[in-house]
Amino acid sequence: MGKTLYLDCSSGISGDMTVAALLDLGASEQRLREALSSLPAHGFDVAVTRVRKSGLDACDFDVRLDAAHENHDHDMAWLYGHLDASDHEHGHAHDHAHDHEHAHDHEHEHEHAHNHEHSAEHDHAHHHHHAHRSLADVCAIIDASAMSERAKGLAHAVFGKLAEAEAKAHGATPETVMFHEVGAVDSIVDICSVAICLDDLDVTEVIVPSLAEGHGTIRCAHGIMPVPVPAVVNLCQAAGIALVPAPVTGELVTPTGAAIVAALRTGSVLPASYAIERVGYGAGKRAYENCSGVLRAVLIAPAGSDDAGDGDRSTVTKLECDLDDCTGEALSRVIELLMAAGAREAHATPIVMKKGRPGHQLEVICDGELAPALERIIFENTTTIGIRSMDMRRHALPRTPDGIETPYGRVATKLVVMPNGHVRAYPEYSSVIEACVRAGASFQDVFRATQAAADAARNGDAREA
Incomplete structure (x- = not known):
């Protein structure tokens, strides 16, 4: 944070x-x-x-x-x-x-x-x-x-x-x-x-x-x-x-x-x-x-920002544009570049544009100071000639990185503190894939095993407390 x-x-x-x-x-x-x-x-x-x-x-x-x-x-x-x-x-x-x-x-x-x-x-x-x-x-x-x-x-x-x-x-x-x-x-x-x-x-x-x-x-x-x-x-x-x-x-x-x-x-x-x-x-x-x-x-x-569940309240900027003449490959590339440049999130949503033309709406969430640089990436790598922007309030729950030992090896997880103080574990996608390749297991097997190991670890900590 x-x-x-x-x-x-x-x-x-x-x-x-x-x-x-x-x-x-x-x-x-x-x-x-x-x-x-x-x-x-x-x-x-x-x-x-x-x-x-x-x-x-x-x-x-x-x-x-x-x-x-x-x-x-x-x-x-x-x-x-x-x-x-x-x-x-x-x-x-x-x-x-x-x-x-x-x-x-x-x-x-x-x-x-x-x-x-x-x-x-x-x-x-x-x-x-x-x-x-x-x-x-x-x-x-x-x-x-x-x-x-x-x-x-x-x-x-x-x-x-x-x-x-x-x-x-x-x-x-x-x-x-x-x-x-x-x-x-x-x-x-x-x-x-x-x-x-x-x-x-x-x-x-x-x-x-x-x-x-x-x-x-x-x-x-x-x-x-x-x-x-x-x-x-x-x-x-x-x-x-x-x-x-x-x-x-x-x-x-x-x-x-x-x-x-x-x-x-x-x-x-x-x-x-x-x-x-x-x-x-x-x-x-x-x-x-x-x-x-x-x-x-x-x-x-x-004051009191360390309280469980308080989270991060901040302002972010949303960039968006509509595209009806941009290929899927180009969209994939621009999203990759936007994330590498510091965007918090970037995705494309299918939409129906005027005259029934199929298209996509590209949406990017970023810190305000990065908006000009990310706009440049969008202009240079897509066919859009205009980008809309707006400031938005963001409330993110507190989270910390962690790792869980599973039958398939150690898998990175994200521990998120809920408003009631409870903790949820979210396995990291890339780490789950690495475990799948390493162990020759399916995605669902590794994902469920990681969540089960995280639940067991939290329950053990609660009993010790």
Whole structure:
């Protein structure tokens, strides 16, 4: 059963703040570095350190770019200063706020080797290079990595939301819009890192009640923009994310931060009561008055969730489409691919379509963050040109894996706790088949023997108790 993450965004949210908070929660830095090293992107390194931010001990995650890829992400003078635009605007891809991820606070007690030399003597005349990438370009980078399939799905989901928001802002489509700041190496690293850490922590539920946001203006690749910038406005509008005005002149929510919430949030309301399992703090890099500058991430569990029969109550997404010109072999293949990519369930049901044509309805149940990646699989492997989706409540009984000794050898089973506290054993199909082949027995013989052995074992445990 996955974990529930609560993000307290009272100081806003950005990509690097989120990565830092998840690392502070216990995500493996080693596994993160191994996965990032497989990205077909160059010119970056990452540093993970401890800093003091507003008196709090916090984790800092810093994507360090080489001279060819450096940008204005940590340059407060460029972001908010009244500088001559001609001194700065020469193709730099500064993220609408953005994966600059909250410029460096001078309270940081660690030493950055590059020292972020964005000062007057830095003159910004260096030849920075920032590729303007399409969604397909970014997805290709993600797919070519050694990230887990679930992590890839999470990263695809975030970039998919960004593409929709940027496309709306620029009057384009998600497929044709070109990413500027959020297509830069540091933004790709931030988003992939969030996906890797969430997968490592086994987070399946993300609760974010609201986002605190400042006011004023900020400089970005497209000039001076009001806070929140257009991409953040579009993301929050489309996902129904509540913004809470903060007494801060400046930007607290970056497009990457907003996209993370828009793509991965599964709920906006905390349980009536809950237990805190772990807490992590991720430091931002900008110094603002009236703002702590940290993102607090909390792993929580509903109070009493260990009670027998309570189960897992969560939200899942259902994808469906109707097909009247897709072969059985194609349906079998797409179902196989969907399950391998993390779908909870995928099946096809025979239906009669308009004009009496026979067809099938393909249905997929998945975690919300995987929906964009699974939609891609459906489009690429079937003949459909449209997919319907809806969020659904799911209540799953508690279950644990187990194994039962039978006359045909050991067979894997699933132990399920019923609402009344009784336990049922369900033999695993693949393990039953293996026993059939091993012993030369029929499916029914092995299946019934496994259930009988499980019943005997439970009755023995009950007598001992």
